[in-house]
Amino acid sequence: MKLVNLKDASQQVSFVEAVKIGLGRQQGVFFPTNLSKLDKVDELLDLPFATRSAVILKHLIGDELPASVVNEMVTRAFNFPAPLVKVKNNTYCLELFHGPTLAFKDFGGRFMAECISLFSEGERVTILTATSGDTGAAVAHAFYNKPNVDVVILYPEGKISLAQQKLFTTLGNNIHCYSVKGSFDDCQALVKEAFLDDELKKTLGLNSANSINISRLMAQVCYYFEAVSQLPKLEREKVHISVPSGNFGNVCAAMIAAVIGLPIARLSATTNQNDTVPRYLKDNEWQPNTTKESLSNAMDVSKPNNWPRVEAMLVDGLYAKDNFFSRSVSETSTTEIMKALHVEGYLAEPHTAIAYQGLKQDEQGDGTEIFLATAHPAKFKESVDKVLGTNIPLPPALSDALAKPCLAESITADYAKLKQAVYQKLNVGL
Numbered sequence: 093m094k095l096v097n098l099k100d101a102s103q104q105v106s107f108v109e110a111v112k113i114g115l116g117r118q119q120g121v122f123f124p125t126n127l128s129k130l131d132k133v134d135e136l137l138d139l140p141f142a143t144r145s146a147v148i149l150k151h152l153i154g155d156e157l158p159a160s161v162v163n164e165m166v167t168r169a170f171n172f173p174a175p176l177v178k179v180k181n182n183t184y185c186l187e188l189f190h191g192p193t194l195a196f197k198d199f200g201g202r203f204m205a206e207c208i209s210l211f212s213e214g215e216r217v218t219i220l221t222a223t224s225g226d227t228g229a230a231v232a233h234a235f236y237n238k239p240n241v242d243v244v245i246l247y248p249e250g251k252i253s254l255a256q257q258k259l260f261t262t263l264g265n266n267i268h269c270y271s272v273k274g275s276f277d278d279c280q281a282l283v284k285e286a287f288l289d290d291e292l293k294k295t296l297g298l299n300s301a302n303s304i305n306i307s308r309l310m311a312q313v314c315y316y317f318e319a320v321s322q323l324p325k326l327e328r329e330k331v332h333i334s335v336p337s338g339n340f341g342n343v344c345a346a347m348i349a350a351v352i353g354l355p356i357a358r359l360s361a362t363t364n365q366n367d368t369v370p371r372y373l374k375d376n377e378w379q380p381n382t383t384k385e386s387l388s389n390a391m392d393v394s395k396p397n398n399w400p401r402v403e404a405m406l407v408d409g410l411y412a413k414d415n416f417f418s419r420s421v422s423e424t425s426t427t428e429i430m431k432a433l434h435v436e437g438y439l440a441e442p443h444t445a446i447a448y449q450g451l452k453q454d455e456q457g458d459g460t461e462i463f464l465a466t467a468h469p470a471k472f473k474e475s476v477d478k479v480l481g482t483n484i485p486l487p488p489a490l491s492d493a494l495a496k497p498c499l500a501e502s503i504t505a506d507y508a509k510l511k512q513a514v515y516q517k518l519n520v521g522l
Contacts, residue, residue, distance in 0.1 A: 093154035095122040095306060098400045107153045111207045111307045114300035115287045122306050123401050124152070127410065130353040137321040137328075142170050144321070145314035149203075151352070152310050165210070166314075169202035174315045176322035176462070179438050183451065183461045186319040193229035193259050194468035194489060196342065199315060200308030201230030207307040208299065209238060218296035218518065219243045220286055222279035224338060225252045225390030226467055229259035231301040232267045243301075244514055245269045246279040249502060252389055255471045255490050262496035268517050269500035270510065275383040277395050278505040285507045292511060295520055303341025304397050312345035317354055319462055330459025334360035334450035336443040336466055337418070338391030340369065340398040347402060351410045357459055360417045361402070362450030364388045364442075367420035369399060387426055387442040387475050390467070417454040421446045427479045434480050440465065441472040 095110045097103035099120025105113065110122040130136060130151055136144055146163040153162065172191045176184050191198025208217055217240060221231055228245045235243045245260055249271035261269045272279050283300060286292055303309055320328055333356055335343040343361040350356035363370060364386040372378050380394040405411050421429075429445040440448065447463040455461060469476050470484045477483055486494070503509055514520075 093152070093156060094125045096125050097121070098123055098404055107156050107306065108211050111204070111305060112211055112299060114298070114305050115284070119284050119287065121304055121397060121400055123404055127348065127351045133353045133355075137317065141174070141314075141318050141321075142167050144317060145170055148314050148317060148352075149310060152313065161210070165203065165206040169206050169311070170199065170314070172198070174199075174318050176319050177438070179433070180436055182327065182459070183463070184319075184323070185438065185444070185448075185465050186315065186462055187465045188315060189465060189468040189471075191230075192489065193226070193233050194471055194487060195226035195230060196312070196315075196464070196466040197226045197230035197308075198234075200303065200311040201227070201234040201301065203311035204231075204301055204305055204307040205234035205238065208235075208241065212240065212297070214240060216297045217241045218298050219301045220246075220283055220298055221301040222246045222276060222283045223252070223260075224248070224276040224392055225256045226471075227301070227303075228269070229256065232260035232263055235301075236263055236267060237265055241266060242296075242518055243267045244517075246272050246282055246510075247500075248276050248279055249273050251275065251385055251392065253472055253474065255473060255494060256390075257500075258493040258496065258498065259490070261498045261500040262493050264499050268514070270513065271500045271502045272505050273502065274505040276392055277380075277383050280393075280395065280397065282505060282507055282510055286511070289511070296514070296518065303339055303344075309341055309345055309348070309398070309401075312342060313349045313352075316346050316349040316356070320354060323460060327460040328355055330357040331355055332358040332360070332451065332455065332459055332461050334362055334447045334454070334461070334463045336388065336391055336447040336450075336464060337361040337363050337369070338366070338393040338396065340396040340402055342464070342466070344398045344401045347405050347411050347416075351405060358415045358417070358454065358456070359411070360419070360447075360450035360454045362446050362453070363418065363420045364391045364426070364446060365420060365422060366392055366394050368394050369396065370418045370420045373418055386423060387472075388446055390443060391446070417450070419450065419453050421449045425449060430476070430479050439469050439476070439480075439482070439484070441467055441469040441476050443467060
C-alpha cells in the first residue's frame with residue numbers, strides 16, 4: 093500500500109512507514125494513493141465483526157502484513173461490541189461507547205497500539221497527542237504499561253469534562269499528561285510544532301496518536317460496515333449516516349467505507365458552533381475563527397486536521413459532493429434535541445444529539461438513517477443531568493477514575509516550555 097503526503101506529493105510511504113512517521117513533511121497528513129473496491133460486500137456483511145474487520149483492514153493495508161497477523165491484531169483490539177439501536181421508524185443509533193474508555197476512539201486507539209507495538213521492534217517510542225476529550229483516554233489506556241512506549245497527552249485546561257480528564261490523567265507510569273492554558277487548537281499546534289523538530293523526533297522516537305495517524309483512521313472504517321451489517325437486508329439501500337464532527341477523522345473513515353463499497357448514500361458531518369467547514373463549503377473560503385467552548389467539547393475544533401483527507405476524496409470524485417453535507421448546530425438546538433430524544437426514550441449526550449440533528453437537517457425522506465453516539469452519556473453527566481433533569485448512574489470505569497487524583501501538570505501554550513518539561517519527565521538531557 094502506498095500513501096501520499098497531501099501537502100507534499102513527493103513524499104510517498106508504505107503503511108508501516110506512515111504509522112511510524114505519523115505526520116508528513118510540511119505537517120501534511122498521509123492518504124492512500126488508491127482506494128479499491130472490496131469484493132462481495134454483501135457476503136462480507138454476514139461475517140462476525142472482528143473477522144470482517146480483519147478482511148477490511150487487510151484490503152486497505154495490502155500485502156505489507158500477513159492476513160494472520162492482521163486478524164490477531166484486530167481480535168485483540170476489537171473485543172467489545174458496537175450495537176445498532178433502533179430509536180424509531182427507520183432511524184438507528186450506532187453506539188460506539190462500549191469499549192474500555194466509553195468512547196468511539198477506543199477502536200482506533202487500540203488498533204494503533206497494536207500497530208506501534210509490532211512496528212517499533214523494541215525501539216523507544218513516544219506518543220505525543222492532543223485531545224479535545226476522548227482521544228486522551230483511548231490512547232492512554234491502549235498504550236498503558238506497553239514496553240518501550242511513553243505517552244504524552246496535551247489537553248485544554250478546564251475545557252474537557254472531569255470524567256473525560258480523569259480517565260487518562262490518573263494512570264501515571266508511562267502516561268504523562270499536561271493541561272495547556274488555551275484551546276484544543278493550541279494543543280494541536282504544539283503537537284505539530286513538535287513534529288517539525290527533527291532533534292526531538294529523533295531523540296524521543298516521536299509519533300502521534302491523533303486521527304492524524306492513518307492506523308487510527310483505518311480502524312474506524314470497520315464500524316461503519318458493522319452498522320450496516322446489523323440492519324435488516326431490506327433497509328441497507330440509501331443509508332444516510334450523520335457523524336458528529338470536530339477534527340473530521342470519524343466522517344473521513346465513513347467516506348472511505350463508502351468509497352471501498354459500503355452503501356452509504358449520504359453523509360452528514362455535523363459540527364457545533366465551531367463551523368469552519370460548513371462555512372467553507374458555503375463560501376469556499378477557509379477562515380477558522382477563534383475556537384468557542386460548547387457543550388459538545390470534543391468537537392471544539394476550528395482547524396480540523398482531517399479535512400484535507402475528506403476534501404481530497406470529494407475533489408477526486410471518489411464521493412459525490414452532492415451527497416455530502418456539513419452544517420452547524422447551535423447550543424440551544426443541541427439541548428432541544430437532547431430533550432426530544434429523551435422523550436423518544438433515548439438518552440443522548442451533546443455530541444450524539446448533534447449527530448441526530450444532522451439527520452433531520454439533511455434528510456430527504458427516503459432510506460435508512462443512522463446517527464452516531466460517540467461517547468457514553470455519563471462522560472457528560474453534569475451537562476446531561478442539567479439539561480434532562482436526570483441522575484445518570486456512573487459506570488464502574490468512570491466512578492473508579494473519578495476517585496483517583498489527577499496527575500497532570502499545568503503548562504502554558506509555549507513549545508519551548510513543553511519540550512523542556514517532556515525532556516525532564518522522560519529523563520532526556522537538553
